[in-house]
Amino acid sequence: MSTFLLQKEPIDTAALRQRVADPDCGGYASFEGWIRNENEGRAVSRLEYEAYAPLAIAEAHRIVNEALKRFEINNALSAHRLGALDVGDLAVWVGVSAPHRADAFAACRYIIDEIKQRLPIWKKEHYADGKAQWVNCAQCASQASLV
Amino acid sequence: MQIHIDYFAILREQAGRQRETLQTDAKTPAHLYLQLCEQYGFELIQARLRVAINDEFCDWSQNLSDGDRVVFIPPVAGG
Numbered sequence A: 001m002s003t004f005l006l007q008k009e010p011i012d013t014a015a016l017r018q019r020v021a022d023p024d025c026g027g028y029a030s031f032e033g034w035i036r037n038e039n040e041g042r043a044v045s046r047l048e049y050e051a052y053a054p055l056a057i058a059e060a061h062r063i064v065n066e067a068l069k070r071f072e073i074n075n076a077l078s079a080h081r082l083g084a085l086d087v088g089d090l091a092v093w094v095g096v097s098a099p100h101r102a103d104a105f106a107a108c109r110y111i112i113d114e115i116k117q118r119l120p121i122w123k124k125e126h127y128a129d130g131k132a133q134w135v136n137c138a139q140c141a142s143q144a145s146l147v
Numbered sequence B: 001m002q003i004h005i006d007y008f009a010i011l012r013e014q015a016g017r018q019r020e021t022l023q024t025d026a027k028t029p030a031h032l033y034l035q036l037c038e039q040y041g042f043e044l045i046q047a048r049l050r051v052a053i054n055d056e057f058c059d060w061s062q063n064l065s066d067g068d069r070v071v072f073i074p075p076v077a078g079g
Helices: A013-020 A053-070 A101-118 A137-146 B009-015 B029-040
Strands: A004-007 A027-034 A042-051 A075-081 A083-086 A090-098 A121-127 A132-134 B002-006 B019-023 B050-053 B056-058 B069-073
Touching (some): A004 A053, A013 A075, A013 A090, A053 A075, A053 B056, A075 A101, A090 A101, B002 B029, B009 B029, B029 B050, B029 B069
Parallel strands (some): B002 B069
Antiparallel strands (some): A027 A090, A042 A121, A121 A132, B050 B056
16 A cells, blocks of 8 residues: 555545544654745745656655654554645645554654655745746755855 | 766756657766756755656666666655
8 A cells, every 4th residue: 555645636635544542552643734824924825836746656656655764653554645736735644643642743743744745745835026936946056156 | 888867857857848758878877967967057056856767766876777767756756
């Protein structure tokens, strides 16, 4: 069973929650990442997500396998949107089931943190003033020009 | 040597293309990125990127082989 979904369609959290459910588990933790209406003081109107899919999927599987080794959890599943999203949309979802809540919380936190740091996924922010930029890349470009 | 390159995000926009196949004498991804920086004026320095060959992360000093698919990975921003 795939443990990571990369999709243009909205994420069906109820269906994913069912896939994580397990009679051996007494705890379930999930995380939803939403599109905020501002970033670093600038009003955000919409976002575009883009991914290098084969490597993003492979790396996400590695992250889930790491979580399964580090924590006492039974199931973990995550999903990330692609394409154009609006403020308030669900961009990323993580769900974890475990015998007890402490490991469910910890594994959920681990997975979302690693997803944000490691998956080759990019977002372009479009601002209310009509400008747009690739997040994390503008700073890099300006740093490069200082070198 | 023939190399396939896929571009994503800011590099795709600066290169003005999603992918290309080119003949190169570059021995490593590091060397190839330098050549592409000259061609397209990429502003991101290599230190801020990661690189993958054939859909796996790799070292900048790995030897390129004929037919490899190379992707330069700008700073990520998922979530």
